[in-house]
Amino acid sequence: MNHVYTVENKEIDVEIKKQKISQHFASIIEELGLDLNDPSIKDTPERVAKMLVNETCNGLFSNPPNITTFPLDKNTSRELVVIENIPFSSLCEHHFQPFVGTATIAYLPNDRVMGLSKGARVLDYFASRPQIQERLTNEVAAYLYEQLNAKGVFVMIKAEHFCMKVRGVKKHQSATITTASLGDIDKKDVLSSIQLAKMK
Numbered sequence: 001m002n003h004v005y006t007v008e009n010k011e012i013d014v015e016i017k018k019q020k021i022s023q024h025f026a027s028i029i030e031e032l033g034l035d036l037n038d039p040s041i042k043d044t045p046e047r048v049a050k051m052l053v054n055e056t057c058n059g060l061f062s063n064p065p066n067i068t069t070f071p072l073d074k075n076t077s078r079e080l081v082v083i084e085n086i087p088f089s090s091l092c093e094h095h096f097q098p099f100v101g102t103a104t105i106a107y108l109p110n111d112r113v114m115g116l117s118k119g120a121r122v123l124d125y126f127a128s129r130p131q132i133q134e135r136l137t138n139e140v141a142a143y144l145y146e147q148l149n150a151k152g153v154f155v156m157i158k159a160e161h162f163c164m165k166v167r168g169v170k171k172h173q174s175a176t177i178t179t180a181s182l183g184d185i186d187k188k189d190v191l192s193s194i195q196l197a198k199m200k
């Protein structure tokens with residue numbers, strides 16, 4: 001297996017990255033006064049490094065997914081496509097605590113439609129890096145807008161931040177909603193589509 005990836009023209013050896021992060025995290029554990037020889041803790045530096053590189057920060061060490069698209073023919077709707085309630089988790093760059101929620105992705109096709117799963121793949125890719133929610137919202141919208149050659153793209157994210165739940169202000173119930181609209185799309189049309197679909 002090749003462990004060297006080229007991201008934005010930079011070669012990254014993820015195995016070396018994991019080793020270095022593991023060493024740094026071992027220092028943090030030691031500094032906290034915990035026993036690195038404890039059988040339950042001894043592999044924690046490696047576990048944390050593996051989690052960061054392979055999972056929660058993997059978007060820093062990999063390239064964005066390819067988007068499968070299909071040409072629009074004369075029998076295919078050219079109207080708004082809305083994919084709602086896509087769950088995700090990401091990492092707040094201020095405290096390295098998770099933020100967790102759902103996204104709604106909508107686009108107005110131009111000449112192609114997107115494979116439906118690809119919106120969720122793009123969300124997961126950009127979510128896998130430390131950041132703020134506003135940037136995540138905009139990155140997902142910008143990537144889809146460019147890749148789909150869409151008339152317009154709208155992304156809405158609703159998330160709970162653990163940095164606000166388990167520490168700091170400790171506001172367990174609050175959620176943050178962020179939106180990004182690019183091109184020719186009216187967020188009111190997206191929201192009324194969602195409302196219409198809920199009507200019995």
Ligand SMILES: Nc1nc2c(ncn2[C@@H]2O[C@H](COP(=O)(O)OP(=O)(O)OP(=O)(O)O)[C@@H](O)[C@H]2O)c(=O)[nH]1
Nearest residue numbers: 092093094099131132133134161163164167168169
């Ligand atoms: N805009 C934005 N702010 C965020 C996000 N995630 C965390 N924050 C905020 O970033 C701010 C960092 O503030 P600081 O004052 O530097 O950090 P702090 O002293 O730990 O702040 P408290 O969380 O209030 O204890 C906090 O208000 C967080 O709630 C995000 O996704 N978007």
Ligand SMILES: [Zn+2]
Nearest residue numbers: 092094161163
């Ligand atoms: Zn946060």
